[in-house]
Amino acid sequence: MGTIVRAKHKSANRMLDDFFTRALLAGIGLAIMVGPMGCFVVWRRMSYFGDTMSHSALLGVGVAFLLELPLVAGVFAIAVTVSLSLLFLQSRNALPTDALLGILSHSTLALGLVIVAFISWIQVDLMGFLFGDILAVSRTDLAIIYGGGLALLAVLIWIWRSLLTATVNPEIAQAEGLKPERSKLIFMLIMASVIAMAMKLVGILLITALLIIPAATARRFASGPEHMAVLASLIGGVAAAAGLFGSLRFDTPSGPSIVVAALILFLLSQVPALFAKPSQRPNDGALS
Amino acid sequence: MDATVHTSLRPLLTLTGAGIQRQDRWLVRNVGLSVAPGEIVTLIGPNGSGKSTTAKMAVGLLEPDEGTCERMPGLSVGYVPQKLNIDRTLPLTVKRLLTLSARYSDAQIGEALFAVGIPDLVDAQVQHLSGGEFQRALLARAMIAKPDILVLDEPVQGVDFAGEVALYDLIQEIRDKTGCGVLLISHDLHMVMAATDTVICLNGHVCCTGTPEVVSADPEYVRLFGQRASEALAVYRHKHDHVHLPDGRVQHADGTITDHCHPDDGHHREGEAQEREPHA
Numbered sequence: 001m002g003t004i005v006r007a008k009h010k011s012a013n014r015m016l017d018d019f020f021t022r023a024l025l026a027g028i029g030l031a032i033m034v035g036p037m038g039c040f041v042v043w044r045r046m047s048y049f050g051d052t053m054s055h056s057a058l059l060g061v062g063v064a065f066l067l068e069l070p071l072v073a074g075v076f077a078i079a080v081t082v083s084l085s086l087l088f089l090q091s092r093n094a095l096p097t098d099a100l101l102g103i104l105s106h107s108t109l110a111l112g113l114v115i116v117a118f119i120s121w122i123q124v125d126l127m128g129f130l131f132g133d134i135l136a137v138s139r140t141d142l143a144i145i146y147g148g149g150l151a152l153l154a155v156l157i158w159i160w161r162s163l164l165t166a167t168v169n170p171e172i173a174q175a176e177g178l179k180p181e182r183s184k185l186i187f188m189l190i191m192a193s194v195i196a197m198a199m200k201l202v203g204i205l206l207i208t209a210l211l212i213i214p215a216a217t218a219r220r221f222a223s224g225p226e227h228m229a230v231l232a233s234l235i236g237g238v239a240a241a242a243g244l245f246g247s248l249r250f251d252t253p254s255g256p257s258i259v260v261a262a263l264i265l266f267l268l269s270q271v272p273a274l275f276a277k278p279s280q281r282p283n284d285g286a287l288s
Numbered sequence: 289m290d291a292t293v294h295t296s297l298r299p300l301l302t303l304t305g306a307g308i309q310r311q312d313r314w315l316v317r318n319v320g321l322s323v324a325p326g327e328i329v330t331l332i333g334p335n336g337s338g339k340s341t342t343a344k345m346a347v348g349l350l351e352p353d354e355g356t357c358e359r360m361p362g363l364s365v366g367y368v369p370q371k372l373n374i375d376r377t378l379p380l381t382v383k384r385l386l387t388l389s390a391r392y393s394d395a396q397i398g399e400a401l402f403a404v405g406i407p408d409l410v411d412a413q414v415q416h417l418s419g420g421e422f423q424r425a426l427l428a429r430a431m432i433a434k435p436d437i438l439v440l441d442e443p444v445q446g447v448d449f450a451g452e453v454a455l456y457d458l459i460q461e462i463r464d465k466t467g468c469g470v471l472l473i474s475h476d477l478h479m480v481m482a483a484t485d486t487v488i489c490l491n492g493h494v495c496c497t498g499t500p501e502v503v504s505a506d507p508e509y510v511r512l513f514g515q516r517a518s519e520a521l522a523v524y525r526h527k528h529d530h531v532h533l534p535d536g537r538v539q540h541a542d543g544t545i546t547d548h549c550h551p552d553d554g555h556h557r558e559g560e561a562q563e564r565e566p567h568a
Contacts, residue, residue: 168388
Protein backbone atom coordinates (compact mmCIF):
# COMPACT_ATOMS: atom_id res chain seq x y z
CA MET A 1 0.00 0.00 0.00
CA GLY A 2 2.75 2.36 1.01
CA THR A 3 4.75 1.64 -2.09
CA ILE A 4 1.79 2.43 -4.34
CA VAL A 5 1.27 5.79 -2.69
CA ARG A 6 4.97 6.48 -2.92
CA ALA A 7 4.99 5.59 -6.60
CA LYS A 8 2.11 7.95 -7.29
CA HIS A 9 3.99 10.79 -5.72
CA LYS A 10 7.28 9.87 -7.24
CA SER A 11 7.38 12.68 -9.74
CA ALA A 12 6.33 15.25 -7.15
CA ASN A 13 8.93 13.85 -4.80
CA ARG A 14 11.63 14.14 -7.38
CA MET A 15 10.63 17.71 -8.04
CA LEU A 16 10.91 18.53 -4.33
CA ASP A 17 14.29 16.81 -4.28
CA ASP A 18 15.68 19.77 -6.13
CA PHE A 19 16.77 22.43 -3.62
CA PHE A 20 16.05 25.22 -6.06
CA THR A 21 12.48 24.09 -6.61
CA ARG A 22 11.96 23.96 -2.85
CA ALA A 23 13.41 27.44 -2.51
CA LEU A 24 11.16 28.71 -5.28
CA LEU A 25 8.04 27.20 -3.69
CA ALA A 26 9.03 28.54 -0.27
CA GLY A 27 9.77 32.05 -1.54
CA ILE A 28 6.60 32.36 -3.60
CA GLY A 29 4.47 30.84 -0.82
CA LEU A 30 5.89 33.20 1.78
CA ALA A 31 5.50 36.26 -0.44
CA ILE A 32 1.87 35.42 -1.24
CA MET A 33 1.11 34.88 2.43
CA VAL A 34 2.69 38.11 3.68
CA GLY A 35 1.20 40.35 0.96
CA PRO A 36 -2.02 41.24 2.86
CA MET A 37 -0.12 41.53 6.15
CA GLY A 38 2.36 43.89 4.52
CA CYS A 39 -0.56 46.08 3.43
CA PHE A 40 -1.66 46.48 7.04
CA VAL A 41 1.93 47.26 8.05
CA VAL A 42 1.96 50.07 5.46
CA TRP A 43 -1.56 51.36 6.24
CA ARG A 44 -1.00 51.36 9.99
CA ARG A 45 2.49 52.87 9.62
CA MET A 46 4.00 49.93 11.42
CA SER A 47 7.10 49.35 9.28
CA TYR A 48 9.51 50.37 12.01
CA PHE A 49 7.49 48.28 14.44
CA GLY A 50 7.90 45.30 12.10
CA ASP A 51 11.62 46.00 11.95
CA THR A 52 11.82 46.02 15.73
CA MET A 53 9.97 42.73 16.00
CA SER A 54 12.17 41.05 13.42
CA HIS A 55 15.39 42.39 14.96
CA SER A 56 14.27 40.90 18.25
CA ALA A 57 14.23 37.51 16.47
CA LEU A 58 17.98 37.20 16.99
CA LEU A 59 17.43 37.45 20.73
CA GLY A 60 14.81 34.75 20.24
CA VAL A 61 17.41 32.57 18.50
CA GLY A 62 19.85 33.07 21.37
CA VAL A 63 17.23 32.26 23.99
CA ALA A 64 16.13 29.17 22.06
CA PHE A 65 19.71 27.87 21.94
CA LEU A 66 20.23 28.60 25.65
CA LEU A 67 17.03 26.89 26.76
CA GLU A 68 17.24 24.19 24.06
CA LEU A 69 13.85 25.19 22.65
CA PRO A 70 12.80 24.93 19.02
CA LEU A 71 14.04 28.05 17.20
CA VAL A 72 10.58 28.99 15.95
CA ALA A 73 9.19 28.90 19.50
CA GLY A 74 11.99 31.08 20.86
CA VAL A 75 11.65 33.66 18.10
CA PHE A 76 7.85 33.77 18.42
CA ALA A 77 7.99 34.15 22.21
CA ILE A 78 10.53 36.98 22.11
CA ALA A 79 8.71 38.82 19.29
CA VAL A 80 5.46 38.67 21.28
CA THR A 81 7.26 39.81 24.45
CA VAL A 82 8.81 42.75 22.63
CA SER A 83 5.51 43.88 21.13
CA LEU A 84 3.73 43.60 24.48
CA SER A 85 6.56 45.57 26.13
CA LEU A 86 6.13 48.24 23.50
CA LEU A 87 2.37 48.46 24.20
CA PHE A 88 3.13 48.77 27.92
CA LEU A 89 5.80 51.45 27.41
CA GLN A 90 3.52 53.36 25.05
CA SER A 91 0.79 53.42 27.67
CA ARG A 92 3.26 54.95 30.12
CA ASN A 93 3.74 57.85 27.68
CA ALA A 94 7.29 58.45 28.88
CA LEU A 95 9.00 58.49 25.50
CA PRO A 96 7.77 58.92 21.94
CA THR A 97 7.09 55.68 20.08
CA ASP A 98 9.97 56.02 17.61
CA ALA A 99 12.47 56.36 20.47
CA LEU A 100 10.97 53.31 22.21
CA LEU A 101 11.16 51.34 18.97
CA GLY A 102 14.78 52.38 18.48
CA ILE A 103 15.69 51.24 21.97
CA LEU A 104 13.88 47.91 21.68
CA SER A 105 15.02 47.22 18.12
CA HIS A 106 18.73 47.71 18.61
CA SER A 107 19.02 46.45 22.15
CA THR A 108 17.32 43.15 21.30
CA LEU A 109 19.55 42.77 18.24
CA ALA A 110 22.65 43.51 20.32
CA LEU A 111 21.52 41.21 23.13
CA GLY A 112 20.94 38.47 20.58
CA LEU A 113 24.43 38.92 19.10
CA VAL A 114 26.01 38.85 22.57
CA ILE A 115 24.11 35.72 23.65
CA VAL A 116 24.89 33.90 20.41
CA ALA A 117 28.59 34.75 20.88
CA PHE A 118 28.45 33.23 24.38
CA ILE A 119 27.12 29.93 23.10
CA SER A 120 30.52 28.58 22.15
CA TRP A 121 29.41 24.95 22.26
CA ILE A 122 27.11 25.34 19.25
CA GLN A 123 28.24 26.43 15.81
CA VAL A 124 25.81 29.24 15.01
CA ASP A 125 25.50 30.38 11.41
CA LEU A 126 24.97 34.05 12.18
CA MET A 127 24.84 35.12 8.53
CA GLY A 128 22.14 32.53 7.93
CA PHE A 129 19.95 34.16 10.56
CA LEU A 130 20.68 37.73 9.53
CA PHE A 131 20.23 37.27 5.79
CA GLY A 132 18.44 33.94 5.49
CA ASP A 133 19.29 30.80 3.60
CA ILE A 134 16.34 30.03 1.40
CA LEU A 135 18.33 27.44 -0.56
CA ALA A 136 18.53 25.27 2.59
CA VAL A 137 14.73 25.00 2.92
CA SER A 138 13.63 21.47 3.80
CA ARG A 139 10.34 19.71 3.09
CA THR A 140 9.33 20.30 6.69
CA ASP A 141 9.98 24.01 6.25
CA LEU A 142 7.78 23.97 3.15
CA ALA A 143 5.01 22.25 5.08
CA ILE A 144 5.28 24.84 7.85
CA ILE A 145 5.21 27.74 5.38
CA TYR A 146 2.15 26.50 3.50
CA GLY A 147 0.27 25.05 6.48
CA GLY A 148 1.08 27.89 8.83
CA GLY A 149 0.66 30.46 6.10
CA LEU A 150 -2.84 29.32 5.25
CA ALA A 151 -3.77 29.28 8.94
CA LEU A 152 -2.45 32.82 9.45
CA LEU A 153 -4.27 34.05 6.34
CA ALA A 154 -7.47 32.49 7.66
CA VAL A 155 -7.05 34.33 10.96
CA LEU A 156 -6.34 37.58 9.12
CA ILE A 157 -9.52 37.17 7.05
CA TRP A 158 -11.43 36.49 10.28
CA ILE A 159 -10.32 39.79 11.85
CA TRP A 160 -10.24 41.68 8.53
CA ARG A 161 -13.36 43.82 9.03
CA SER A 162 -12.45 44.82 12.55
CA LEU A 163 -8.77 45.47 11.76
CA LEU A 164 -9.55 47.47 8.64
CA THR A 165 -12.15 49.61 10.42
CA ALA A 166 -9.68 50.14 13.27
CA THR A 167 -7.04 51.13 10.72
CA VAL A 168 -9.39 53.80 9.36
CA ASN A 169 -10.35 54.91 12.86
CA PRO A 170 -10.08 52.91 16.11
CA GLU A 171 -12.78 55.01 17.79
CA ILE A 172 -15.37 54.19 15.15
CA ALA A 173 -14.46 50.52 15.43
CA GLN A 174 -14.85 50.58 19.20
CA ALA A 175 -18.02 52.69 19.24
CA GLU A 176 -19.62 50.31 16.75
CA GLY A 177 -18.67 47.21 18.71
CA LEU A 178 -15.87 45.79 16.55
CA LYS A 179 -13.35 45.19 19.37
CA PRO A 180 -10.34 46.94 17.78
CA GLU A 181 -7.99 46.18 20.69
CA ARG A 182 -8.53 42.47 20.25
CA SER A 183 -7.83 42.52 16.52
CA LYS A 184 -4.75 44.69 17.09
CA LEU A 185 -3.39 42.10 19.52
CA ILE A 186 -4.19 39.23 17.14
CA PHE A 187 -2.44 41.09 14.33
CA MET A 188 0.67 41.39 16.52
CA LEU A 189 0.61 37.63 17.09
CA ILE A 190 0.28 37.11 13.33
CA MET A 191 3.31 39.35 12.77
CA ALA A 192 5.33 37.44 15.35
CA SER A 193 4.42 34.15 13.64
CA VAL A 194 5.35 35.52 10.21
CA ILE A 195 8.73 36.63 11.51
CA ALA A 196 9.37 33.24 13.09
CA MET A 197 8.51 31.53 9.81
CA ALA A 198 10.25 33.93 7.45
CA MET A 199 13.51 34.23 9.38
CA LYS A 200 15.09 31.19 7.76
CA LEU A 201 14.08 32.30 4.28
CA VAL A 202 15.06 35.96 3.99
CA GLY A 203 16.77 36.62 7.33
CA ILE A 204 15.73 38.91 10.13
CA LEU A 205 17.24 42.02 8.57
CA LEU A 206 15.17 41.73 5.40
CA ILE A 207 11.78 40.41 6.56
CA THR A 208 10.23 43.86 6.79
CA ALA A 209 11.33 44.61 3.24
CA LEU A 210 9.37 41.59 2.02
CA LEU A 211 6.32 42.90 3.89
CA ILE A 212 6.48 46.54 2.85
CA ILE A 213 7.92 46.78 -0.66
CA PRO A 214 5.31 44.63 -2.49
CA ALA A 215 2.51 46.41 -0.60
CA ALA A 216 3.94 49.82 -1.51
CA THR A 217 4.23 48.71 -5.13
CA ALA A 218 0.62 47.50 -5.12
CA ARG A 219 -0.70 50.85 -3.82
CA ARG A 220 -0.21 52.48 -7.21
CA PHE A 221 -2.57 50.08 -8.95
CA ALA A 222 -5.11 49.35 -6.22
CA SER A 223 -8.62 50.76 -6.02
CA GLY A 224 -9.58 49.17 -2.71
CA PRO A 225 -7.96 47.57 0.32
CA GLU A 226 -8.73 43.99 -0.71
CA HIS A 227 -7.52 44.69 -4.24
CA MET A 228 -4.25 46.03 -2.82
CA ALA A 229 -3.83 42.95 -0.61
CA VAL A 230 -4.18 40.56 -3.56
CA LEU A 231 -1.88 42.66 -5.74
CA ALA A 232 0.75 42.77 -2.98
CA SER A 233 0.69 38.95 -2.85
CA LEU A 234 1.10 38.67 -6.61
CA ILE A 235 3.86 41.27 -6.78
CA GLY A 236 5.65 39.59 -3.87
CA GLY A 237 5.40 36.23 -5.60
CA VAL A 238 6.88 37.65 -8.81
CA ALA A 239 9.66 39.33 -6.82
CA ALA A 240 10.48 36.07 -5.02
CA ALA A 241 10.66 34.10 -8.28
CA ALA A 242 12.63 36.81 -10.11
CA GLY A 243 15.02 37.23 -7.19
CA LEU A 244 15.72 33.52 -6.94
CA PHE A 245 16.30 33.10 -10.68
CA GLY A 246 18.50 36.20 -10.55
CA SER A 247 20.52 34.78 -7.68
CA LEU A 248 20.98 31.54 -9.63
CA ARG A 249 21.99 33.39 -12.78
CA PHE A 250 24.35 35.93 -11.17
CA ASP A 251 25.43 33.83 -8.18
CA THR A 252 24.24 36.43 -5.67
CA PRO A 253 22.87 35.77 -2.14
CA SER A 254 19.26 34.66 -2.43
CA GLY A 255 17.48 36.70 0.32
CA PRO A 256 18.95 40.07 -0.72
CA SER A 257 18.32 39.19 -4.39
CA ILE A 258 14.59 38.76 -3.66
CA VAL A 259 14.50 42.16 -1.95
CA VAL A 260 16.39 43.75 -4.86
CA ALA A 261 13.87 42.24 -7.29
CA ALA A 262 11.04 43.67 -5.18
CA LEU A 263 12.77 47.05 -5.21
CA ILE A 264 13.08 46.98 -9.02
CA LEU A 265 9.33 46.26 -9.31
CA PHE A 266 8.62 49.14 -6.93
CA LEU A 267 10.78 51.54 -8.93
CA LEU A 268 9.08 50.44 -12.18
CA SER A 269 5.69 51.08 -10.57
CA GLN A 270 6.74 54.64 -9.76
CA VAL A 271 7.71 55.48 -13.35
CA PRO A 272 4.18 56.56 -14.41
CA ALA A 273 4.07 58.86 -11.36
CA LEU A 274 7.03 60.81 -12.74
CA PHE A 275 4.83 61.94 -15.60
CA ALA A 276 1.75 62.65 -13.49
CA LYS A 277 1.02 65.89 -11.68
CA PRO A 278 2.51 65.70 -8.16
CA SER A 279 -0.85 66.27 -6.47
CA GLN A 280 -2.26 63.20 -8.14
CA ARG A 281 0.22 60.78 -6.70
CA PRO A 282 -1.84 58.65 -4.38
CA ASN A 283 1.06 57.66 -2.16
CA ASP A 284 3.41 60.62 -2.07
CA GLY A 285 5.34 60.93 1.13
CA ALA A 286 3.40 58.25 2.89
CA LEU A 287 5.70 55.31 2.34
CA SER A 288 8.37 56.21 4.83
CA MET B 289 -25.87 67.84 37.77
CA ASP B 290 -29.17 66.26 36.97
CA ALA B 291 -30.19 69.02 34.63
CA THR B 292 -31.77 66.96 31.92
CA VAL B 293 -34.94 67.44 30.02
CA HIS B 294 -36.93 64.35 30.73
CA THR B 295 -38.95 62.97 27.91
CA SER B 296 -41.59 60.34 28.18
CA LEU B 297 -39.55 57.80 26.20
CA ARG B 298 -36.98 55.64 27.89
CA PRO B 299 -33.57 57.23 27.26
CA LEU B 300 -31.07 55.54 24.94
CA LEU B 301 -28.24 56.61 27.14
CA THR B 302 -27.91 58.49 30.38
CA LEU B 303 -24.86 60.06 31.98
CA THR B 304 -25.22 60.73 35.68
CA GLY B 305 -22.64 62.77 37.59
CA ALA B 306 -20.06 61.48 35.12
CA GLY B 307 -16.48 62.75 35.04
CA ILE B 308 -13.13 61.91 33.46
CA GLN B 309 -9.91 62.55 35.34
CA ARG B 310 -6.47 62.63 33.74
CA GLN B 311 -3.37 63.15 35.87
CA ASP B 312 -5.13 64.86 38.77
CA ARG B 313 -7.07 67.12 36.42
CA TRP B 314 -10.75 66.72 35.74
CA LEU B 315 -11.30 67.09 31.99
CA VAL B 316 -14.99 67.17 32.65
CA ARG B 317 -16.93 66.55 35.79
CA ASN B 318 -20.43 66.09 37.04
CA VAL B 319 -22.06 65.72 33.63
CA GLY B 320 -25.68 64.71 33.55
CA LEU B 321 -27.43 64.22 30.25
CA SER B 322 -29.71 61.80 28.54
CA VAL B 323 -30.75 61.21 24.96
CA ALA B 324 -34.16 59.76 24.20
CA PRO B 325 -35.24 58.18 20.90
CA GLY B 326 -36.00 60.95 18.42
CA GLU B 327 -34.36 63.59 20.59
CA ILE B 328 -31.60 65.88 19.35
CA VAL B 329 -29.23 66.95 22.10
CA THR B 330 -26.55 69.51 21.29
CA LEU B 331 -23.42 70.02 23.37
CA ILE B 332 -21.81 73.44 23.12
CA GLY B 333 -19.01 75.07 25.01
CA PRO B 334 -15.64 76.74 24.60
CA ASN B 335 -12.45 74.88 23.61
CA GLY B 336 -11.36 72.44 26.28
CA SER B 337 -14.74 72.43 27.94
CA GLY B 338 -14.98 68.65 27.65
CA LYS B 339 -17.44 68.27 24.77
CA SER B 340 -15.58 65.49 22.96
CA THR B 341 -14.72 63.79 26.25
CA THR B 342 -18.41 63.79 27.15
CA ALA B 343 -19.32 62.31 23.76
CA LYS B 344 -16.65 59.63 24.17
CA MET B 345 -18.09 58.71 27.56
CA ALA B 346 -21.54 58.52 26.03
CA VAL B 347 -20.51 56.06 23.30
CA GLY B 348 -18.32 54.01 25.64
CA LEU B 349 -14.88 55.00 24.34
CA LEU B 350 -14.03 56.28 27.82
CA GLU B 351 -15.19 54.84 31.09
CA PRO B 352 -16.24 57.54 33.55
CA ASP B 353 -13.87 57.84 36.55
CA GLU B 354 -16.80 58.94 38.66
CA GLY B 355 -20.53 58.76 38.11
CA THR B 356 -22.21 56.39 35.71
CA CYS B 357 -23.01 55.97 32.06
CA GLU B 358 -25.99 53.78 31.31
CA ARG B 359 -26.69 52.65 27.79
CA MET B 360 -29.77 50.81 26.66
CA PRO B 361 -28.88 47.12 26.27
CA GLY B 362 -27.98 46.35 22.67
CA LEU B 363 -27.72 50.02 21.76
CA SER B 364 -26.33 50.48 18.26
CA VAL B 365 -24.24 53.60 17.74
CA GLY B 366 -23.33 55.51 14.59
CA TYR B 367 -20.27 57.60 15.40
CA VAL B 368 -18.58 60.42 13.52
CA PRO B 369 -15.38 61.28 15.40
CA GLN B 370 -13.96 64.78 15.57
CA LYS B 371 -10.75 63.89 13.75
CA LEU B 372 -10.43 61.31 11.05
CA ASN B 373 -7.39 61.11 8.83
CA ILE B 374 -7.33 58.25 6.38
CA ASP B 375 -3.77 57.34 5.48
CA ARG B 376 -3.03 58.02 1.83
CA THR B 377 -1.55 54.56 1.46
CA LEU B 378 -5.00 53.03 2.06
CA PRO B 379 -7.01 52.93 -1.14
CA LEU B 380 -10.61 53.48 -0.13
CA THR B 381 -13.62 54.42 -2.20
CA VAL B 382 -16.68 56.09 -0.68
CA LYS B 383 -18.56 52.85 -1.28
CA ARG B 384 -15.98 50.83 0.66
CA LEU B 385 -15.98 53.45 3.43
CA LEU B 386 -19.71 52.89 3.87
CA THR B 387 -19.31 49.12 4.00
CA LEU B 388 -16.42 49.15 6.51
CA SER B 389 -18.22 47.81 9.55
CA ALA B 390 -20.95 45.81 7.79
CA ARG B 391 -22.10 44.75 4.31
CA TYR B 392 -24.79 46.73 2.47
CA SER B 393 -26.43 46.38 -0.91
CA ASP B 394 -25.72 48.84 -3.71
CA ALA B 395 -29.28 50.12 -3.29
CA GLN B 396 -28.73 50.90 0.40
CA ILE B 397 -25.42 52.60 -0.38
CA GLY B 398 -27.03 54.63 -3.14
CA GLU B 399 -29.85 55.64 -0.84
CA ALA B 400 -27.51 56.75 1.94
CA LEU B 401 -25.34 58.77 -0.43
CA PHE B 402 -28.42 60.30 -2.05
CA ALA B 403 -29.66 61.31 1.38
CA VAL B 404 -26.46 63.19 2.17
CA GLY B 405 -26.35 64.75 -1.27
CA ILE B 406 -23.31 63.06 -2.81
CA PRO B 407 -24.85 60.30 -4.97
CA ASP B 408 -22.22 60.73 -7.70
CA LEU B 409 -19.24 60.11 -5.47
CA VAL B 410 -19.84 56.40 -4.83
CA ASP B 411 -16.63 55.34 -6.60
CA ALA B 412 -14.51 58.36 -5.63
CA GLN B 413 -11.41 57.82 -3.51
CA VAL B 414 -12.00 59.34 -0.05
CA GLN B 415 -8.63 61.11 -0.11
CA HIS B 416 -9.83 63.13 -3.10
CA LEU B 417 -12.99 64.43 -1.42
CA SER B 418 -13.33 68.00 -0.23
CA GLY B 419 -13.84 68.65 3.47
CA GLY B 420 -17.59 69.01 3.08
CA GLU B 421 -17.94 65.95 0.86
CA PHE B 422 -15.90 63.90 3.32
CA GLN B 423 -18.11 64.97 6.26
CA ARG B 424 -21.17 63.98 4.23
CA ALA B 425 -19.62 60.61 3.42
CA LEU B 426 -18.87 60.07 7.13
CA LEU B 427 -22.43 60.96 8.01
CA ALA B 428 -23.70 58.52 5.38
CA ARG B 429 -21.43 55.85 6.84
CA ALA B 430 -22.75 56.48 10.35
CA MET B 431 -26.43 56.46 9.32
CA ILE B 432 -26.48 53.59 6.85
CA ALA B 433 -26.72 51.00 9.62
CA LYS B 434 -29.84 52.78 10.94
CA PRO B 435 -28.38 53.01 14.45
CA ASP B 436 -30.41 53.79 17.58
CA ILE B 437 -28.30 56.87 18.18
CA LEU B 438 -26.03 59.06 16.08
CA VAL B 439 -23.13 60.64 17.94
CA LEU B 440 -21.70 63.42 15.80
CA ASP B 441 -18.58 65.22 17.00
CA GLU B 442 -18.52 68.51 15.09
CA PRO B 443 -20.00 67.08 11.90
CA VAL B 444 -19.99 70.39 10.06
CA GLN B 445 -16.28 71.21 10.41
CA GLY B 446 -14.75 72.28 7.12
CA VAL B 447 -18.16 72.88 5.62
CA ASP B 448 -19.19 76.29 4.30
CA PHE B 449 -22.19 78.13 5.70
CA ALA B 450 -24.68 76.91 3.11
CA GLY B 451 -23.39 73.37 3.50
CA GLU B 452 -23.66 73.69 7.26
CA VAL B 453 -27.34 74.58 7.05
CA ALA B 454 -27.89 71.73 4.61
CA LEU B 455 -26.12 69.23 6.87
CA TYR B 456 -28.15 70.33 9.90
CA ASP B 457 -31.33 69.96 7.84
CA LEU B 458 -30.14 66.53 6.84
CA ILE B 459 -29.51 65.45 10.43
CA GLN B 460 -33.01 66.60 11.31
CA GLU B 461 -34.39 64.71 8.34
CA ILE B 462 -32.60 61.52 9.38
CA ARG B 463 -33.99 61.91 12.87
CA ASP B 464 -37.51 62.48 11.53
CA LYS B 465 -37.29 59.50 9.21
CA THR B 466 -35.63 56.95 11.46
CA GLY B 467 -36.57 58.21 14.91
CA CYS B 468 -33.00 57.81 16.14
CA GLY B 469 -31.58 59.90 18.95
CA VAL B 470 -28.85 62.39 18.08
CA LEU B 471 -26.03 63.65 20.28
CA LEU B 472 -24.43 66.52 18.44
CA ILE B 473 -21.33 68.47 19.36
CA SER B 474 -20.98 71.95 18.00
CA HIS B 475 -17.89 74.12 18.35
CA ASP B 476 -19.76 76.95 16.71
CA LEU B 477 -21.65 78.84 19.36
CA HIS B 478 -23.44 80.98 16.77
CA MET B 479 -25.01 78.15 14.99
CA VAL B 480 -26.92 75.50 16.78
CA MET B 481 -29.41 73.66 14.73
CA ALA B 482 -32.97 74.87 15.06
CA ALA B 483 -34.31 71.37 15.51
CA THR B 484 -32.31 70.81 18.68
CA ASP B 485 -34.54 69.71 21.52
CA THR B 486 -32.00 70.27 24.25
CA VAL B 487 -28.86 72.36 24.38
CA ILE B 488 -26.27 71.62 27.01
CA CYS B 489 -23.59 74.21 27.76
CA LEU B 490 -20.39 72.61 28.95
CA ASN B 491 -17.53 74.38 30.63
CA GLY B 492 -15.76 71.59 32.47
CA HIS B 493 -19.17 70.82 33.94
CA VAL B 494 -22.73 71.37 32.80
CA CYS B 495 -23.28 75.14 33.00
CA CYS B 496 -26.87 75.02 31.94
CA THR B 497 -29.39 73.07 29.98
CA GLY B 498 -32.37 74.33 28.08
CA THR B 499 -34.45 74.55 24.94
CA PRO B 500 -33.04 76.70 22.15
CA GLU B 501 -34.80 79.86 21.04
CA VAL B 502 -33.44 81.98 18.28
CA VAL B 503 -33.63 85.29 20.05
CA SER B 504 -31.24 88.06 20.90
CA ALA B 505 -28.23 87.20 22.96
CA ASP B 506 -28.73 86.48 26.58
CA PRO B 507 -26.37 88.81 28.51
CA GLU B 508 -25.24 86.07 30.85
CA TYR B 509 -24.53 83.80 27.94
CA VAL B 510 -22.55 86.54 26.19
CA ARG B 511 -20.50 87.13 29.31
CA LEU B 512 -19.71 83.42 29.50
CA PHE B 513 -18.69 82.96 25.90
CA GLY B 514 -17.14 86.35 25.15
CA GLN B 515 -17.71 89.33 22.92
CA ARG B 516 -17.84 87.37 19.69
CA ALA B 517 -20.95 85.53 20.72
CA SER B 518 -22.80 88.78 21.22
CA GLU B 519 -22.39 89.67 17.57
CA ALA B 520 -24.41 86.67 16.55
CA LEU B 521 -27.57 85.11 17.74
CA ALA B 522 -27.67 83.46 21.09
CA VAL B 523 -28.87 79.96 20.73
CA TYR B 524 -31.39 79.93 23.45
CA ARG B 525 -32.65 81.96 26.34
CA HIS B 526 -31.58 80.88 29.73
CA LYS B 527 -30.44 82.39 32.93
CA HIS B 528 -27.07 81.70 34.38
CA ASP B 529 -26.91 81.75 38.12
CA HIS B 530 -23.17 82.29 37.99
CA VAL B 531 -20.58 83.94 35.80
CA HIS B 532 -17.12 82.66 34.93
CA LEU B 533 -14.83 85.64 35.34
CA PRO B 534 -11.90 86.22 32.95
CA ASP B 535 -9.42 85.14 35.63
CA GLY B 536 -11.15 81.79 35.96
CA ARG B 537 -12.97 82.55 39.21
CA VAL B 538 -16.70 82.33 39.45
CA GLN B 539 -19.11 85.03 40.52
CA HIS B 540 -22.37 83.70 41.84
CA ALA B 541 -25.80 85.26 41.73
CA ASP B 542 -25.56 86.15 45.39
CA GLY B 543 -22.42 88.18 44.63
CA THR B 544 -19.86 85.86 46.16
CA ILE B 545 -16.76 84.90 44.24
CA THR B 546 -15.22 81.45 44.44
CA ASP B 547 -12.40 79.65 42.64
CA HIS B 548 -14.64 76.94 41.23
CA CYS B 549 -18.28 76.28 40.96
CA HIS B 550 -20.11 73.15 41.95
CA PRO B 551 -23.82 72.58 41.72
CA ASP B 552 -24.10 71.79 45.38
CA ASP B 553 -21.89 74.49 46.86
CA GLY B 554 -24.86 76.54 47.99
CA HIS B 555 -24.26 79.37 45.55
CA HIS B 556 -26.51 77.99 42.87
CA ARG B 557 -30.16 78.90 42.68
CA GLU B 558 -33.08 77.53 40.81
CA GLY B 559 -33.31 79.48 37.52
CA GLU B 560 -36.68 80.09 35.93
CA ALA B 561 -35.62 78.83 32.52
CA GLN B 562 -33.66 75.92 33.87
CA GLU B 563 -35.13 72.57 34.49
CA ARG B 564 -32.73 71.66 37.21
CA GLU B 565 -33.76 69.46 40.00
CA PRO B 566 -33.27 71.01 43.39
CA HIS B 567 -30.11 70.16 45.25
CA ALA B 568 -29.92 69.66 48.95
